Amino acid sequence: MGKRRDTKSRMLETAAELVQRQGYASTGLNQILESSGAPKGSLYFHFPGGKEQLIALALEKSSESLSELLEQVLATAPTPELALEMITGYFGSQLESSQFTKGCPIATVALEQSATSDALHEVCSRTYARWQSAIAARLVREGQTAERAGELASFILSTIEGALLLCRAHRSVEPLRRASTELARTLKGL
Numbered sequence: 274m275g276k277r278r279d280t281k282s283r284m285l286e287t288a289a290e291l292v293q294r295q296g297y298a299s300t301g302l303n304q305i306l307e308s309s310g311a312p313k314g315s316l317y318f319h320f321p322g323g324k325e326q327l328i329a330l331a332l333e334k335s336s337e338s339l340s341e342l343l344e345q346v347l348a349t350a351p352t353p354e355l356a357l358e359m360i361t362g363y364f365g366s367q368l369e370s371s372q373f374t375k376g377c378p379i380a381t382v383a384l385e386q387s388a389t390s391d392a393l394h395e396v397c398s399r400t401y402a403r404w405q406s407a408i409a410a411r412l413v414r415e416g417q418t419a420e421r422a423g424e425l426a427s428f429i430l431s432t433i434e435g436a437l438l439l440c441r442a443h444r445s446v447e448p449l450r451r452a453s454t455e456l457a458r459t460l461k462g463l
Contacts (some may be wrong), residue, residue: 283309288331336400354457361453365446376437
């Protein structure tokens with residue numbers, strides 16, 4: 274049982290890594306199997322739904338750890354501004370250490386597949402909703418109404434995601450730094 278779980282876990286981790294770096298369409302099943310060291314027959318044993326099921330589960334797994342990190346930072350940082358600075362700093366270091374191949378683990382799939390795949394749409398939508406909810410909860414703690422916190426959380430998340438896209442396009446973390454600075458100014462002005 275342990276060996277099967279190890280194979281499945283390796284496949285999920287490998288799929289998540291590859292999809293984050295190169296997208297859904299550019300990630301092939303053979304590449305996942307080869308990179309994970311999994312036997313070919315294990316794919317449909319563990320993932321009878323094929324590539325779509327494998328990638329959906331891989332996204333869920335990778336988004337879970339990132340969601341927990343974001344929620345912890347938002348819950349414990351002394352100010353929302355510092356929380357956002359820590360979050361954008363985390364993404365910036367991920368971008369730089371991966372030579373700008375790793376941005377948001379959800380964004381590439383959301384752009385590529387969420388309009389055509391119900392399973393992938395569900396994972397992307399649920400993940401972004403969770404992140405937005407965590408940001409909104411912090412803003413409510415700071416005195417914003419639930420409605421206003423939701424609006425601001427949507428704006429904050431959209432700004433960070435857009436900055437991540439620009440960072441990859443320009444191979445520079447400067448758009449993320451600028452976004453962080455402007456978000457802090459916005460929050461201080463509330």
